[in-house]
Amino acid sequence: xxxxxxxxxxxxxxxxxxxxxxxxxxxxxxxxxxxxxxxxxxxxxxxxxxxxxxxxxxxxxxxxxxxxxxxxxxxxxxxxxxxxxxxxxxxxxxxxxxxxxxxxxxxxxxx
Amino acid sequence: xxxxxxxxxxxxxxxxxxxxxxxxxxxxxxxxxxxxxxxxxxxxxxxxxxxxxxxxxxxxxxxxxxxxxxxxxxxxxxxxxxxxxxxxxxxxxxxxxxxxxxxxxxxxxxxxxxxxxxxxxxxxxxxxxxxxxxxxx
Ligand SMILES: [Zn+2]
Numbered sequence: 001x002x003x004x005x006x007x008x009x010x011x012x013x014x015x016x017x018x019x020x021x022x023x024x025x026x027x028x029x030x031x032x033x034x035x036x037x038x039x040x041x042x043x044x045x046x047x048x049x050x051x052x053x054x055x056x057x058x059x060x061x062x063x064x065x066x067x068x069x070x071x072x073x074x075x076x077x078x079x080x081x082x083x084x085x086x087x088x089x090x091x092x093x094x095x096x097x098x099x100x101x102x103x104x105x106x107x108x109x110x111x
Numbered sequence: 112x113x114x115x116x117x118x119x120x121x122x123x124x125x126x127x128x129x130x131x132x133x134x135x136x137x138x139x140x141x142x143x144x145x146x147x148x149x150x151x152x153x154x155x156x157x158x159x160x161x162x163x164x165x166x167x168x169x170x171x172x173x174x175x176x177x178x179x180x181x182x183x184x185x186x187x188x189x190x191x192x193x194x195x196x197x198x199x200x201x202x203x204x205x206x207x208x209x210x211x212x213x214x215x216x217x218x219x220x221x222x223x224x225x226x227x228x229x230x231x232x233x234x235x236x237x238x239x240x241x242x243x244x245x246x247x248x
Contacts, residue, residue, distance in 0.1 A: 005234070022159070023169070052168055069234065074159070077171035087224050091234055094218035104235070107217065111237030 005035040005089075007069040008062045009104050014042050016102040020093060024072040024079050025055035031101050032065060035108060041065075055079040063088065071104065125150050129199040132191070141196040149184035150200050156181055215240040 010027030012018040021027035026048050032041040043065060047057040055078030062070070063086045070083055071091040083090055093099060125147070131139060148170070155166040167177035191198045210223045212231055216238035223231060231241050 023161075023165070025168070026165070052164075055168060071235070074169075076169035078168065081171065089224050089234065090222050092220040093235075107236050108234075111232075111235075 005069050006065075006067050007031075007033045007035065007071050007091075007108065008043070008067040009033065009101055010045075010072050011101040014044070016040065016100065016105060018101055020073060020099045020101060020104060022073055024070065024075045025058055027058075027072075030058075030062065031105065032062070032067060033105055033108065038109065040105070053078075056082060059083065059086075059088075073099075125200045128201070129197060130191070131197050132195045134195070137195045139197050141194065143187045143191040143196050143198045144202065145184060145187055145198055145200045146202050147200065148180050149187065152177060152181040153184050153188070211244040212241045213244055214238055215242065220244070 009031040010021040010024050011029050011031055012021055012027070014029050016031060018029070026045075028045055028048055030043040030045065032043055033039075034041075043062065045054070045058050047054040047061075050057060055076045059070070059079045059082035063082065067088070068086075069089045069091060070079065071093065073093050073095065075083075075090060075092065080090070082088070093104065129145075131137075151170060152166060155161045155169055156163070161169065163174055163177060163181075166181075167174045170177060170180075172180070188198070190196065211220055212223065212233075213220050214233035214236060217233060217236040219233060219235045221234050232239050233241050
């Protein structure tokens with residue numbers, strides 16, 4: 001059974017110091033955090049300007065990178081659909097304004 | 112035969128079941144029923160400030176469908192405000208994900224994949240103080 005969580009967190013820039021994006025699919029970057037190895041990678045969202053299909057495309061890209069948890073404030077239906085098809089867990093962050101990528105990672109680390 | 116419409120899954124459920132008017136002319140007998148989809152269109156467009164296109168993508172509906180749902184929602188809310196009617200949020204072409212939990216420690220919500228024995232931990236903060244969200248509010 002696969003217990004290793006690889007978590008995608010949408011952030012406004014290529015650093016953990018940036019805020020978590022309001023919308024998952026429209027985020028310019030994603031932190032990809034490997035919970036077991038505690039490693040951080042970044043994925044650029046080349047689809048954020050794709051007005052109709054960004055959710056679908058970015059979800060598939062994240063799945064291809066081994067992500068099995070999507071974590072964000074607001075996750076649209078297209079992303080939810082890909083998540084369901086690929087057995088991806090969804091975490092909805094509280095509606096705290098200005099939450100940083102690092103804050104989320106620190107919460108996961110401290111568990 | 113009409114083509115069946117795929118139900119849309121939502122998890123951004125409304126926080127309350129509805130709204131009650133106050134004052135002399137308030138009527139708790141007349142009720143406006145706002146569907147969950149209609150509520151969602153208001154939340155995305157007016158509360159989150161998304162464009163028509165972004166909202167339609169978020170709800171996985173076409174732009175004309177989104178416009179129709181949104182217009183209907185606006186009309187219903189206007190009627191309730193101006194005529195002092197109560198609003199109940201319920202129904203619509205939506206189903207909720209099977210098992211969602213809310214963490215009482217960090218307020219995050221999460222779903223569970225596969226089998227669950229209801230002794231879940233929050234995947235974010237690790238708290239065991241989590242409760243299953245019921246489909247009915
Ligand atoms: Zn928690």
